[in-house]
Amino acid sequence: MRKQTPNLMAGWREWAALPDLHIPAIKVKVDTGALSSALHAIHIEHFSEDGQARVRFEIHPFQRRSQPTIACTANLIGERLVTSSNGHRERRPVIRTRLMLAGQTWPIDLTLTNRDSMGFRMLLGRRAMRRRIVVNPSASFICGAPDGATPQTDPWSSAAR
Incomplete structure (x- = not known):
């Protein structure tokens, strides 16, 4: 089996999208110190649909x-x-969804937790970065932004819903 080598350079913080969750832009802390990825979530409810466990x-993406x-x-x-x-x-629910970063999309696992007190609504951990991303800890927002988002603008003002 051939090893996949990282082909994407990212800064310590980046803009990303979660298309399966209809989130066109979210600021992400790219955290090599975290194993798991986490997404800010409130009012979490477990339910079953057609025999499938769902949540x-x-x-609040900003x-x-x-x-x-x-x-x-x-x-x-x-x-x-x-x-x-x-x-x-903390015991957290885990979902699998697609992450879009720098025009590339791949599935990641996300734990759901209330991150209101944290600086970022999403944390991208090592499992999601493995064999895909190399992190430049002195850089920010080098991957570009979905829907024209920048650290100074609100991508929600022009996002099609």
């Missing part, structure tokens, strides 16, 4: 903003016990 939740609110639904692929950087342990 519905809401997200830091320090409570609007817009996006309602999401995804297949639940499991739960994971996660220890945060401050040592707090």
Whole structure:
């Protein structure tokens, strides 16, 4: 089996999209110190549909903003016990969805948790980056932005919904 080599350079923070969740732009902390990826989620509800475990939740994709609110639904692929950087342990639901970054798209697993007190609504961990991304810790936003988002603009103002 041939090893896949990373072909994407990313900064320590980037704009990404989660097309399966109808999230056209979200600022992501690219965190090589985190194993798992995490997405800010509130009002998390577990349910079953056609025998499939599912989860519905809401997200506020922008830091320090409570609007817009996006309602999401995804297949639940499991739960994971996660220890945060401050040592707090939490059992989190895990979903699989597509991440779009720098024009490339691939499936990643995301744990769902309330990240209101954190600086970023999404954390991209090592499992999602493996064999795809090399991180330049001194750079930011080098992958471009979906829908014209920049650190200074609101991509939601022009995002088609």
